[in-house]
Amino acid sequence: MNAIEFEDVKKSYGSGEAVRGISMAVGEGSLVALMGASGSGKTTMLKMVNRLVAPTSGKILFFGEDTASMDVIALRKRIGYVLQSAALFPHMTAAGNISTIPDILGWDKARTKLRVKELLSLMGLDPDKFAGRYPSQLSGGEQQRVGIARAMAGEPSVLLMDEPFGALDVITRSRLQDDLLSIHRRSGTTILFVTHDIDEAFRMGNKVAVMNRGVLAQYGTPREIVENPKDGYVRQLLNFLSVEALKRAGEPK
Amino acid sequence: MTAYLLHYYGYMLRAAASHIEMIALVMLFAIPVSAALSVLVHVFRFLAVPVITILEILYTIPSLAFFAILTPISGLGVKTAVIVLVCYSLFFLVRNFLAGLEGIDPLIIEAAQAMGYSRAGMFLKIELPLAMPALIAGTRLACMSSIGIACIAYAIGAEGIGSILFEGMRQMSYVKIAWGVILVVTLSVAVNNLMAAAERYFARRADPGRT
Numbered sequence: 001m002n003a004i005e006f007e008d009v010k011k012s013y014g015s016g017e018a019v020r021g022i023s024m025a026v027g028e029g030s031l032v033a034l035m036g037a038s039g040s041g042k043t044t045m046l047k048m049v050n051r052l053v054a055p056t057s058g059k060i061l062f063f064g065e066d067t068a069s070m071d072v073i074a075l076r077k078r079i080g081y082v083l084q085s086a087a088l089f090p091h092m093t094a095a096g097n098i099s100t101i102p103d104i105l106g107w108d109k110a111r112t113k114l115r116v117k118e119l120l121s122l123m124g125l126d127p128d129k130f131a132g133r134y135p136s137q138l139s140g141g142e143q144q145r146v147g148i149a150r151a152m153a154g155e156p157s158v159l160l161m162d163e164p165f166g167a168l169d170v171i172t173r174s175r176l177q178d179d180l181l182s183i184h185r186r187s188g189t190t191i192l193f194v195t196h197d198i199d200e201a202f203r204m205g206n207k208v209a210v211m212n213r214g215v216l217a218q219y220g221t222p223r224e225i226v227e228n229p230k231d232g233y234v235r236q237l238l239n240f241l242s243v244e245a246l247k248r249a250g251e252p253k
Numbered sequence: 254m255t256a257y258l259l260h261y262y263g264y265m266l267r268a269a270a271s272h273i274e275m276i277a278l279v280m281l282f283a284i285p286v287s288a289a290l291s292v293l294v295h296v297f298r299f300l301a302v303p304v305i306t307i308l309e310i311l312y313t314i315p316s317l318a319f320f321a322i323l324t325p326i327s328g329l330g331v332k333t334a335v336i337v338l339v340c341y342s343l344f345f346l347v348r349n350f351l352a353g354l355e356g357i358d359p360l361i362i363e364a365a366q367a368m369g370y371s372r373a374g375m376f377l378k379i380e381l382p383l384a385m386p387a388l389i390a391g392t393r394l395a396c397m398s399s400i401g402i403a404c405i406a407y408a409i410g411a412e413g414i415g416s417i418l419f420e421g422m423r424q425m426s427y428v429k430i431a432w433g434v435i436l437v438v439t440l441s442v443a444v445n446n447l448m449a450a451a452e453r454y455f456a457r458r459a460d461p462g463r464t
Binding site: 050052073074075076077079081083085087088089090091100101104133134135136137138150160 | 358
């Protein structure tokens with residue numbers, strides 16, 4: 001089953017076209033990296049899934065259901081969302097931030113508390129030490145970990161991530177990438193991951209969607225793309241892929 | 254100076270008390286009305302320009318003129334004074350409250366939206382606590398301006414510290430004028446410090462990690 005399906009989706013802002021008729025499917029349980037330069041329309045694609053942005057035409061299906069006819073709040077409750085800046089609520093502790101969605105969903109206190117602990121540990125943050133801290137007492141990497149935990153708290157079927165590691169230093173970023181991969185393997189949550197970094201896209205994605213100016217240039221596994229780049233743009237991009245990432249792409253996942 | 258104080262301290266206290274009562278009454282009306290107006294403007298953006306413009310126009314009417322306009326309608330006394338002061342206060346309150354709501358990091362709003370908050374839930378849990386310091390700052394300004402203008406309201410018979418000041422002027426009594434000034438300045442400083450403390454408290458609550 002497909003978690004998300006885009007059917008000839010278009011989005012224009014005034015005279016500009018951000019997304020020009022894209023069709024693609026994100027399989028349940030997969031981690032798809034949506035990569036492209038700034039202005040390629042990748043963030044717009046992401047935001048159309050949880051209806052922060054409405055498509056101009058075309059359809060987006062969420063587990064087979066047309067999102068346009070779904071209740072927007074109900075839809076959003078099933079989707080976790082992580083931004084580049086963790087955008088944590090500054091007036092709430094880490095635990096408070098992570099409890100937001102369970103509270104909206106009406107979970108009882110004991111279940112929420114357990115979930116907060118579980119998620120903090122999963123994100124490599126000692127619950128005793130971090131649960132009571134406020135966002136401004138956390139480093140950038142810790143904030144982003146809490147941001148991911150917050151997005152996963154309600155056990156969403158899909159996680160949308162918009163350059164979640166873009167603002168982090170190289171070491172923190174690489175560690176978080178590994179952690180996210182292992183979390184993905186264990187939880188089986190479908191993840192749609194936006195990045196402009198080709199190495200990151202090839203490292204994270206079971207499949208990579210390369211976007212170029214609102215068009216889907218190529219969609220396939222890292223291996224398929226490396227072995228068989230579809231057009232000049234993709235070939236050009238591959239020149240910037242690190243040797244390490246290139247080698248990894250050649251190995252079956 | 255001291256002789257006047259010893260003789261008239263009861264009268265002075267009563268004057269200060271009615272002054273405080275007038276300000277309290279003003280805030281009692283102005284804060285809920287401004288909160289409602291701000292929320293309305295925040296949700297229906299197209300109301301921003303008309304609402305702010307009307308409040309600005311009201312604010313530019315000189316207080317004496319405003320009292321004069323309203324006296325035939327609402328009569329002499331505290332009632333008219335309170336109406337005028339509420340109108341002035343709305344300007345400070347609405348502007349600050351809106352600035353507080355609009356000053357929240359848009360990414361925080363986006364994150365909250367994406368989580369599936371209802372409009373009301375997001376307002377109560379996210380926007381209100383984060384905009385609280387600005388709301389208090391607006392209340393502080395409104396109080397300060399009201400305390401000053403309330404003195405002038407004696408001209409339409411609203412008793413307060415203005416009574417002592419106006420009597421002093423009529424009788425050319427520097428002692429009375431001085432005591433009036435001391436009273437009104439003390440009240441201003443006290444309220445200002447109180448509100449500043451409240452502002453700090455809510456600023457801490459909006460971002461406890463900072464302190």
